[in-house]
Amino acid sequence: MTSWPKDFVWGASTSAYQIEGAAGEDGRGPSIWDVRSHQPGHVDNGDTGDIACDHYHRYREDVALMQGIGIDAYRFSVAWPRVLPQGRGAANEPGLAFYDRLIDELLRAGIEPWLCLYHWDLPQALQEHGGWPNRDSVGWFADYAELIARRYGDRVKRFATFNEFSVFTLFGYVMDWGAPGQTDKAAHLQAIHHVNLAHGAAVDILRAQVPGASIGAIHNRQPVLPETDTAGDHAAAETLDELWNNVFPDPQILGRYAPRIAEEMEPYLQPGDMARICRPTDWFGINHYNTIYARADAASPWGFAWGEAPPDVPRTGIDWPIAPAAFRDTLIGSWQRYRLPIYVTENGFGSHEVPCCFDEVDDQHRIAYLKRYVAAMAEAIAAGADVRGYFVWSLLDNFEWGAGFANRFGIIHVDFKSLKRTPKASSRWYKEHIAKAKLKPATSVPRPGRPA
Ligand code: FCB
Numbered sequence: 388m389t390s391w392p393k394d395f396v397w398g399a400s401t402s403a404y405q406i407e408g409a410a411g412e413d414g415r416g417p418s419i420w421d422v423r424s425h426q427p428g429h430v431d432n433g434d435t436g437d438i439a440c441d442h443y444h445r446y447r448e449d450v451a452l453m454q455g456i457g458i459d460a461y462r463f464s465v466a467w468p469r470v471l472p473q474g475r476g477a478a479n480e481p482g483l484a485f486y487d488r489l490i491d492e493l494l495r496a497g498i499e500p501w502l503c504l505y506h507w508d509l510p511q512a513l514q515e516h517g518g519w520p521n522r523d524s525v526g527w528f529a530d531y532a533e534l535i536a537r538r539y540g541d542r543v544k545r546f547a548t549f550n551e552f553s554v555f556t557l558f559g560y561v562m563d564w565g566a567p568g569q570t571d572k573a574a575h576l577q578a579i580h581h582v583n584l585a586h587g588a589a590v591d592i593l594r595a596q597v598p599g600a601s602i603g604a605i606h607n608r609q610p611v612l613p614e615t616d617t618a619g620d621h622a623a624a625e626t627l628d629e630l631w632n633n634v635f636p637d638p639q640i641l642g643r644y645a646p647r648i649a650e651e652m653e654p655y656l657q658p659g660d661m662a663r664i665c666r667p668t669d670w671f672g673i674n675h676y677n678t679i680y681a682r683a684d685a686a687s688p689w690g691f692a693w694g695e696a697p698p699d700v701p702r703t704g705i706d707w708p709i710a711p712a713a714f715r716d717t718l719i720g721s722w723q724r725y726r727l728p729i730y731v732t733e734n735g736f737g738s739h740e741v742p743c744c745f746d747e748v749d750d751q752h753r754i755a756y757l758k759r760y761v762a763a764m765a766e767a768i769a770a771g772a773d774v775r776g777y778f779v780w781s782l783l784d785n786f787e788w789g790a791g792f793a794n795r796f797g798i799i800h801v802d803f804k805s806l807k808r809t810p811k812a813s814s815r816w817y818k819e820h821i822a823k824a825k826l827k828p829a830t831s832v833p834r835p836g837r838p839a
Contacts, residue, residue, distance in 0.1 A: 704738025
């Protein structure tokens with residue numbers, strides 16, 4: 388049996404727009420994802436997050452389910468437009484009060500709240516002022532971070548600034564795969580830089596406002612492979628690798644953009660920017676699911692298109708490659724490059740499953756995936772990577788962005804008509820796994836790096 392480091396955190400993750408619903412309730416303003424999901428053709432089946440899992444009303448039941456599984460920590464995001472309907476200016480008290488109730492319920496259940504400030508739901512009012520490509524966004528985000536720090540900092544100590552910087556900037560500003568649906572390379576570069584600056588500003592605010600805060604950022608990191616062995620596909624993979632894996636953590640932690648990016652960024656850089664971006668953080672969040680592939684595409688703004696994995700690669704129920712060794716290598720490589728304690732803030736298995744009988748979802752495929760990925764994480768730890776926690780994506784089946792409700796990642800099944808929750812076999816596996824992991828924690832695992 389694997390011995391896990393002492394105090395290893397076992398958790399589950401969700402995000403606001405994907406589960407909360409109550410989109411028009413209690414003064415919440417619209418976000419760019421409300422707008423996108425209501426435009427025809429952007430989300431499969433015309434699904435929206437209007438109701439989603441109705442977590443806004445059912446959070447007590449959801450916290451009880453978490454408690455039943457025995458997780459140590461719950462990572463959620465605050466919906467910026469719920470607490471600041473216009474994105475700035477007057478705060479919305481009923482929206483703020485919802486997160487008070489959620490946080491208090493978690494603490495009562497002995498579950499540590501991990502609060503992420505931004506999981507892709509920019510207030511639409513700010514989009515109408517240019518969104519992230521407008522440098523004013525740095526100040527908007529800083530003010531929002533201050534509101535959150537002051538309101539919840541007495542009870543919440545774990546903060547993440549952003550979730551998956553590169554996914555929402557790449558998909559939202561240049562590929563039209565996510566909100567706000569732009570296809571503009573200059574907007575993409577500006578969004579990258581301003582989001583980096585916003586991260587730095589929020590780190591400083593959280594540090595100043597919340598005594599004992601443990602602050603990190605959540606990066607999607609995964610190997611980018613060329614679709615074929617041609618020079619063009621190799622170059623495409625290098626470009627995507629830079630934009631996907633490095634363009635946020637490098638400036639935030641190492642204080643630099645890669646030379647090629649720095650050159651393109653030149654028009655948007657101001658003196659002192661790198662020092663504003665590169666602020667000390669306490670941990671490094673990694674979301675990882677699979678390897679990704681790139682191929683050359685001279686017609687696209689950055690010269691690459693999404694590639695196909697080779698046909699013989701094993702895949703999940705939604706066709707994502709299964710490659711646990713790539714997860715192990717990503718953890719080791721991220722530790723070696725950034726030297727910050729790592730928390731795996733998302734990992735999980737997507738599928739189109741339906742309950743078979745008596746509401747039972749016997750998701751053995753998910754259990755097999757989770758076991759292999761958790762084993763790969765143990766290998767990374769044994770190889771010296773300072774990994775301190777693991778959050779499964781996701782607690783609940785939810786609104787999976789462009790795939791709507793079709794792609795299910797939950798360890799708890801949600802019937803999107805009745806909103807009934809039914810734990811899947813994987814939630815029972817996770818419960819047993821956590822209980823076993825806590826029976827025999829290792830005490831002598833070396834702890835290089837800073838304390839988290
Ligand atoms: C990640 C997102 C998360 C969810 C999973 C499947 O990219 O952070 O919201 O969609 O993928």
